Amino acid sequence: MGYAQLVIGPAGSGKSTYCSSLYQHCETLGRSIHIVNLDPAAENFDYPVAMDIRELISLDDVMEELGLGPNGGLIYCMEHLEENLDDWLTEELDNYLDDDYLVFDCPGQIELFSHVPVLRNFVEHLKHKNFNVCAVYLLDSQFITDVTKYISGCMASLSAIVQLELPHVNILSKMDLVTNKRDVENYLDPEPQHLLSELNERMAPQFKKLNKSLIELVDEYSMVSFIPLDLRKERR
Structure with a gap:
């Protein structure tokens, strides 16, 4: 049985840096992992690329040939990947052993892990190929500076949890x-009532019922909590 990690999160959240640091960390420990690029728009890498979606399709080619913009072109690329799961991806996966660990560096378009089914179908294919899969959702810590941004980040993460149904x-x-x-740090393990009070202070009175529902949703899904990652620290 193989193992796979799906690294997701908004654009600019540090997914590729995380993958590079994870590779270096495992290399230091003498553990073998393989980083897979699933971003058809990627250009430079700080890690050895084991598999590359650009060998199947690239964003530049799609934009040039079909006249699509960056977002539409990327969705087209990912749907093309979905259509080739049984061919290109299966052939690539056959190059790895049953106990190999693959880390998939994904694009940052949030719709891919919120409502577009491409990554969900990708995960199902990995499971069918006998891979244990988990998701790692990255959020830029500089984004979490007040309660409104914290709730927004939680909702995006929760959407990915519901969509992908993964650890x-x-x-x-x-x-x-x-x-x-x-x-x-105030938002790493927040108290719900404190969050609600802070949110009500920031929002207009007509949003009180919505605020209460949002806080209850975050509280009920206790899995929506964040682990801080400081790459300067050796223990991380």
Whole structure:
């Protein structure tokens, strides 16, 4: 049985940096992992690329030939990948042993893990090929500076959890760039009533019922919590 990690999150959240650091960390420990590029728009890598979606299709080619914009072109590329799961992906996976560990560096378009079924079908294919799969959701820690942004990040993460139905870890990336860590730490394990009070203060009175529902949703899905990641620390 193989193992796979799906690295997802908004554009600019540090997914490729995480993959590179994970590769270096495992190399130091003498553990073997293989990083897979699933971003058809990627150009530069700080890690050895074991598999590359650009060998199947690239965003530049799609935009040039079909006249699509960046977002539409990327969705087209990912749907093309979905159509070739039984051919290209299966052939690539056959090059790895049953106990290999694959890490998939995914594109940052949020619709891919919120409502478009491409990644969900991709995960089902991996499971069919006898892979144990988990998701790692990265969110830029500099995004979590107030309660409204925290709730927005939680909703995006929760959407990915519901869509992919995978064991799921949420990571606050780029903690090394945060100047006041106390502001972020307040949201690592927040008290629901404090969140609701803070949210009501920020929002207009007509949003009180919505605010209450959002906080209850976050509280009920206790899995929506974040682990801070500071790449400068050896223990991470």
